[in-house]
Amino acid sequence: MPFWLLKSEPDVFGYPDLVRVGREPWNGVRNYTARNFLRQMAVGDLCLFYHSNAKPTGIAGVARVAREAYPDNLQADRASAYHDPKAPADGSRWSMVDVEPVLAFPRVLPLDEIRSLPEWHASPLTQKGSRLSVMPVTGEEFRVALAAVGLDADSL
DNA sequence: GCCAACGTTGGC
């Protein structure tokens, strides 16, 4: 069972927003590496929801993939900041998935604490200069991240 | 195909 990590700026869309809306299209990803990971996701996969550009930055909760990859609706939306004039009309360039909330962390697990976990040392998240906004997470990374805030991954 | 310039991300 694969696990993932999704970055979002909470000033734009944070974990509490996901809880409020119940389900959200994860659109606006405009990086090919991140897009390819979106396309590998399956319904039911669990995702760590990471707050970037925030105080504090860190993992705020767990989400679940509710729909596998389909064409990103904003690539053809000329009014959107995510509009892509080079995107073909069939919507094949950029993809999105739908996600839904599973569990809010009792506290945000901050990046410096994630870095202190040995299991996370190989993750792109903890590498200097990494800007990848969608990345795979190992079962071990997932487990220890939840354990760090007192949650049991096996109970999900 | 190379690579300099540019725009963006995201931690601090």
Next chain:
DNA sequence: GCCAACGTTGGC
């Protein structure tokens, strides 16, 4: 607000 690191673009 700063700026290092990164991905993309476009001239050649």
